Amino acid sequence: MKKLLRNVLRSTWVQRTVGFVAAEFLRLVWLTNKFSFEPANVYELVEPQQPAIFAFWHGQHFMTPFIKTKPSHRVKVLISRHRDGEFNAIAAERLGIGTIRGSGDHGSAFYRKGGVGAFKEMVRALADGYNVASTADVPKRARVAGLGIIMLARESGRPIMPFAMATSRFIRLNNWDRTTINLPFGRGALVGIESIVVPADADADTMEKLRLRLEIILNEATRRAYAQVGRPEEAAHG
Template sequence: MKKLLRNTLRSSWFQRAVGILAAEYLRLVWRTNKFTFDPPDVYDRVEPQMPAIFAFWHGQHFLTPFIKNKDWYKARVLISRHRDGEFNAIAAERLGIGTIRGSGDHGGAFHRKGGVGAFKEMVRTLEGGCNVALTADVPKRSRVAGHGIIMLARESGRPIMPFAMATSRFIRLKNWDRTTVNLPFGRGALVGIKEIHVPPDADAATMEALRLELEETLNEATRRAYAQLGRPGPEDA
């Protein structure tokens, strides 16, 4: 029985079914929450700088496909090669977002998880005029920005756009990243404070300073998003 259940969970048809259901659920959440934007002209500020690198925290990223609010926006999202990432990829593609498979890591697993190939593909994607979205933190160090996204900005010459999205109704899990499952029929907030540019000749000290700036900017955006809704953020959980 356990083997049958395991095989079912890993089967392509099951992964596809879960991915489709997840996409339609997220569409419901987006359509039934009234979103405010901070600043109100956030899209007017972002559009001239596209293609860009959109950055979020792990566990706060489920609604990120809906930042692509115009048909002409092109975007691809970095998703883990792990089998758990399969239905995430299916959901993203159903919502009109392309995928890049691979993940970051703080150690040698970066190569095993397809990190090098994914990095090169993200650079090519940005050079081709398409936005890239990814989480700035790497498992399992929640809300600690990794160096990979800073390296991507330096290599591609494209700005990092840190964003936070929150809803007034949610379920928050007690896992490493305090995953927040957004619920329908409430209010929402999208916050984008400022972009971060990484010079092509940035040395190690400059990149570390920009990594810390990205970390603080994402934390501030997340705090502001939840504060606007009168709800506690993941750091308060």
């Protein structure tokens, strides 16, 4: 039975159907939640710094495609090669976001999960004027920023833009990253605090300090986003 279910989930028609439905559901969520922005002129501040690396936490990612509000906002997102990644990739592309397949983990699985090719593709995308979006934490280590995104900023010379998005109505799963499924007909918030620039000559000590800084900023942005939609207690349990 498990094998049959696995084969069904891997079938192209199921993946495309789930991806399509997910994309259209998220579009409904975006259209029916009244979003606030912090700072209010966030797009005016960010646009001159593009292309940039947009960073967010695992499990808080479903609304992130909607940071793209203009055709000129060209974005590619890093999505894992895992089976679940297929649904996410189809949904992202349906929402006008390009995809890069591979892992952002620079640990022992970096080569096996396509990390090298994905890293090079992200550097090329940034050089070609695309924004790149990626989770800052790596699988199974929720809310712990990895070095991969810091390495990408150092190699590309582009700034990291940490941000968080939250909605007042959601379902939270009991998995490793406490995935939040945003729901329609409520309030939403997008919070960005400050950008991070990694010098081209950054040594290991500097990169570790910037990794910790990224972690702090993302946690604070997440806290503020939930507070703005009236769910302040949720950030601490994310």
